[in-house]
Amino acid sequence: MKILKFGGKSLANGKAIGTVVDIIDDNIKRGEKIAVVLSARGNTTNELEEILEKASKNEDYKEQFAAFKRYQLEDFKGINFDKEYETLDKLFEGVSLLGDYSKRIKDQVLSHGEVISAKLLTQLLQEKNIKAHFTDSRTLIKTDGEFGNAQPLDKLSKENVIKHFERYNGATVNVITGFIASNTKDETTTLGRNGSNYTASLLANYLEAEELQNFTHVDGIYTANPDLVPEAKKIEKLSFKEANELAYFGTNILHAKTIIPLIEKNIPLRILNTFNQNDNGTLITSETSEKGIKSLSVLEDVALINLEGRGLLGKVGVDARIFRALAHKNISVSIISQGSSERGIGFIVQADKANEAKSILELEFEADFYQQDVSTIAIENEVSVISIIGQDLSTFHKPYNALIKNQVIPLLFNNTVSGKSVSLVVRKIQLHKALNVIHGEIFEISKKINIAIFGHGLVGGTLIDQILQTAEEIEKRKKIKLNIFAVANSRKVLLHKNGIDLNWKAELEKEGNVYMVNDVIKFANKCHLENLIAIDNTASKEFTRNYLGLVENGFDLVSSNKIANTLSFDFYKELRTTLENNQKHYLYETNVGAGLPLIDTIKLLHLSGENITRIKGVFSGSLSYLFNTFSSEGRLFSEVLHEAINKGFTEPDPREDLCGNDVGRKLLILARELDLSNEFEDINIDNLIPENLREGEVVSFLERIRELDLVYQKVKETQEPDHVLRYIGDLWGDLSQEKGNLDVKLVSVPRSSALGQVKGSDSIFEIYTESYGDQPIVIQGAGAGAAVTARGVFGDILRLAEKGNH
Numbered sequence: 149m150k151i152l153k154f155g156g157k158s159l160a161n162g163k164a165i166g167t168v169v170d171i172i173d174d175n176i177k178r179g180e181k182i183a184v185v186l187s188a189r190g191n192t193t194n195e196l197e198e199i200l201e202k203a204s205k206n207e208d209y210k211e212q213f214a215a216f217k218r219y220q221l222e223d224f225k226g227i228n229f230d231k232e233y234e235t236l237d238k239l240f241e242g243v244s245l246l247g248d249y250s251k252r253i254k255d256q257v258l259s260h261g262e263v264i265s266a267k268l269l270t271q272l273l274q275e276k277n278i279k280a281h282f283t284d285s286r287t288l289i290k291t292d293g294e295f296g297n298a299q300p301l302d303k304l305s306k307e308n309v310i311k312h313f314e315r316y317n318g319a320t321v322n323v324i325t326g327f328i329a330s331n332t333k334d335e336t337t338t339l340g341r342n343g344s345n346y347t348a349s350l351l352a353n354y355l356e357a358e359e360l361q362n363f364t365h366v367d368g369i370y371t372a373n374p375d376l377v378p379e380a381k382k383i384e385k386l387s388f389k390e391a392n393e394l395a396y397f398g399t400n401i402l403h404a405k406t407i408i409p410l411i412e413k414n415i416p417l418r419i420l421n422t423f424n425q426n427d428n429g430t431l432i433t434s435e436t437s438e439k440g441i442k443s444l445s446v447l448e449d450v451a452l453i454n455l456e457g458r459g460l461l462g463k464v465g466v467d468a469r470i471f472r473a474l475a476h477k478n479i480s481v482s483i484i485s486q487g488s489s490e491r492g493i494g495f496i497v498q499a500d501k502a503n504e505a506k507s508i509l510e511l512e513f514e515a516d517f518y519q520q521d522v523s524t525i526a527i528e529n530e531v532s533v534i535s536i537i538g539q540d541l542s543t544f545h546k547p548y549n550a551l552i553k554n555q556v557i558p559l560l561f562n563n564t565v566s567g568k569s570v571s572l573v574v575r576k577i578q579l580h581k582a583l584n585v586i587h588g589e590i591f592e593i594s595k596k597i598n599i600a601i602f603g604h605g606l607v608g609g610t611l612i613d614q615i616l617q618t619a620e621e622i623e624k625r626k627k628i629k630l631n632i633f634a635v636a637n638s639r640k641v642l643l644h645k646n647g648i649d650l651n652w653k654a655e656l657e658k659e660g661n662v663y664m665v666n667d668v669i670k671f672a673n674k675c676h677l678e679n680l681i682a683i684d685n686t687a688s689k690e691f692t693r694n695y696l697g698l699v700e701n702g703f704d705l706v707s708s709n710k711i712a713n714t715l716s717f718d719f720y721k722e723l724r725t726t727l728e729n730n731q732k733h734y735l736y737e738t739n740v741g742a743g744l745p746l747i748d749t750i751k752l753l754h755l756s757g758e759n760i761t762r763i764k765g766v767f768s769g770s771l772s773y774l775f776n777t778f779s780s781e782g783r784l785f786s787e788v789l790h791e792a793i794n795k796g797f798t799e800p801d802p803r804e805d806l807c808g809n810d811v812g813r814k815l816l817i818l819a820r821e822l823d824l825s826n827e828f829e830d831i832n833i834d835n836l837i838p839e840n841l842r843e844g845e846v847v848s849f850l851e852r853i854r855e856l857d858l859v860y861q862k863v864k865e866t867q868e869p870d871h872v873l874r875y876i877g878d879l880w881g882d883l884s885q886e887k888g889n890l891d892v893k894l895v896s897v898p899r900s901s902a903l904g905q906v907k908g909s910d911s912i913f914e915i916y917t918e919s920y921g922d923q924p925i926v927i928q929g930a931g932a933g934a935a936v937t938a939r940g941v942f943g944d945i946l947r948l949a950e951k952g953n954h
């Protein structure tokens with residue numbers, strides 16, 4: 149015999165009930181012996197409760213009752229519930245007259261939900277020529293007299309059930325009302341929360357069923373609530389013990405008391421989806437999986453009570469007083485945590501009991517208040533409890549660190565010593581984000597990295613293409629899901645919680661909105677996005693003003709823009725302090741040498757104590773291209789410059805390269821990596837633009853670009869034989885001092901020298917150190933270009949994602 153239990157959502161409308169009929173029919177055709185237990189349909193129990201409440205307050209309940217009656221029959225013909233409606237009518241009228249109702253009356257009212265659904269299904273089955281028998285569980289399950297939460301009298305109930313099934317055995321399908329029972333005086337009682345499931349597991353126990361199938365509207369038990377964690381995965385198998393822990397910590401599909409009768413007789417429980425019969429659901433048995441499961445469950449509707457006071461220090465029996473006082477009023481404490489000194493004790497109670505709990509404790513600790521031993525008893529209402537089932541403390545640092553990095557600071561946490569579970573209390577507003585962060589961390593599924601890209605010109609646009617092209621592969625290989633949720637230029641932003649696609653450019657143009665960076669921050673918060681990275685691919689000084697705000701709001705930073713690192717040294721330090729305070733990171737490998745691994749190398753050398761004595765080289769990719777080509781080919785300076793612009797080597801305003809600012813910035817960035825506190829003004833720069841061309845707009849500069857030809861032709865001709873022009877940066881002097889010497893200049897070097905041999909848009913960096921002596925470490929390669937730079941930015945993103953920063 150199998151017990152099939154159908155929940156309210158499986159019976160919500162005619163179509164759903166049709167599916168239930170089909171499931172039963174299929175079972176019969178397969179020759180299965182089954183009994184069916186039903187909940188009330190859809191929202192019926194709540195509706196009855198509301199109508200009852202209205203009646204007791206003398207409010208007009210009749211309209212809602214009429215709607216209730218219509219709902220029960222709207223998809224069905226030839227069925228009537230006159231008898232049930234008449235009883236309900238009388239009950240409501242009585243309650244309305246009295247202005248009150250007892251738990252006993254409430255049980256009588258609520259019982260109609262299950263009676264109506266079981267009668268309805270029985271008739272529908274009979275219409276399909278299936279032998280079905282309406283079975284009122286009040287005649288079977290006998291309970292004590294506790295209305296609203298009655299306890300079954302097992303011996304009597306078992307006898308009744310066995311007798312009934314001896315009579316209705318064979319091909320008849322018993323359609324049994326869940327949730328309701330009766331006491332020894334034959335008065336209606338109900339079995340409390342999850343009552344229908346309880347009825348089903350009691351029947352399974354009494355009848356020693358082969359399996360209990362619980363049909364719901366979800367495919368089974370998930371690693372977390374999929375409504376809150378889209379990446380949640382279904383758990384195929386669970387042990388009763390694990391299921392019990394899940395049930396205790398809030399997985400509302402299960403309830404501890406419904407599992408116990410199954411454990412007693414070792415009866416498997418299968419959670420199935422009425423509307424997806426291709427899925428095998430979750431199977432719960434006595435077998436424990438070797439690896440153990442992990443799952444996240446949530447308790448909402450809870451409050452945190454915090455009791456504090458200097459005088460509690462070392463006092464004996466404080467906890468006992470709290471528990472005793474609350475237990476006396478039937479208030480249960482679910483999670484408690486306290487400092488070893490007992491100076492502060494925090495614990496969780498049901499939200500609707502919080503005020504009462506506070507008053508009880510104020511009374512209990514009245515004298516302690518008076519003696520100033522207790523200073524505070526406060527309620528924190530907007531909290532939730534997340535329990536990580538299957539988690540012990542040996543690896544708890546992973547989800548915990550990830551939470552902190554995402555600015556979710558748990559208010560309290562505790563663990564069970566024997567079982568494996570850790571519970572955290574977090575602010576309700578952070579629940580969604582916290583769940584996703586923990587889930588990404590503890591399961592071997594992809595960790596989502598949410599990226600906002602500011603600037604989608606040459607570098608930014610190429611970066612977006614690179615990410616979209618490789619995201620799938622990266623997710624497969626590295627279990628990192630890159631989600632670009634924002635793309636912005638200086639005017640508009642496109643926001644997509646679940647990430648942009650290849651059509652982003654057209655969408656940004658069409659649907660993008662005028663924005664402030666704060667709007668992007670707000671959007672990320674509203675959508676509870678975790679693992680945030682902001683990418684600055686602009687060349688804008690103005691944009692760098694947003695860095696501090698972004699960091700303070702949980703973003704790590706990556707930039708190809710060099711400005712933030714070359715503003716005042718005070719800002720440079722302030723940014724680093726803000727990053728440290730918020731445990732955030734800022735990566736900018738492309739600031740010097742585009743995609744070349746320069747900054748990391750310098751950082752490592754410096755960190756390991758290697759004394760860097762000088763850094764010299766061709767720092768600019770565009771100027772390298774310009775002078776390499778101009779020196780070796782008989783072409784006009786302006787023509788080659790145009791080429792460098794078109795190839796995407798120059799800054800958005802090419803004068804930034806020609807005036808030496810760009811090389812100056814790179815030099816300053818490297819100097820600051822060596823802890824030198826130079827300012828931009830300290831750099832000696834040879835400006836390559838003649839004074840009369842320095843002012844005005846880029847467009848007018850480009851119109852007059854030919855005026856450079858004469859100047860540089862002369863420079864070229866006055867060189868020594870076999871020499872070439874190179875624009876170099878040089879950081880030198882006693883670099884152990886507060887400041888170093890920074891020079892940016894045009895030099896003429898022998899063609900055969902290392903600098904003279906640089907080709908194309910290559911940069912070359914010579915790093916002189918104490919250990920390496922006269923033989924510098926040399927890093928050489930493409931120093932500019934959208935593709936290599938975007939690849940470098942991409943590298944920084946992956947480094948952040950992998951580092952465990954997230």
Ligand SMILES: NC(=O)C1=CN([C@@H]2O[C@H](COP(=O)(O)OP(=O)(O)OC[C@H]3O[C@@H](n4cnc5c(N)ncnc54)[C@H](O)[C@@H]3O)[C@@H](O)[C@H]2O)C=CC1
Binds near residue numbers: 607608636687691769
């Ligand atoms: N081209 C190269 O080889 C390298 C470039 N870089 C740096 O990459 C950055 C980007 O360069 P490109 O892509 O060539 O520039 P670009 O001019 O092609 O693109 C800049 C983008 O920034 C946007 N933008 C400007 N101000 C903004 C603001 N306040 N907020 C949001 N967006 C804003 C513009 O609308 C545009 O989409 C620059 O900082 C540059 O120094 C770094 C290394 C190498």
Ligand SMILES: N[C@@H](CC=O)C(=O)O
Binds near residue numbers: 769805
């Ligand atoms: N304009 C820059 C680009 C890289 O930083 C250069 O030419 O090197």
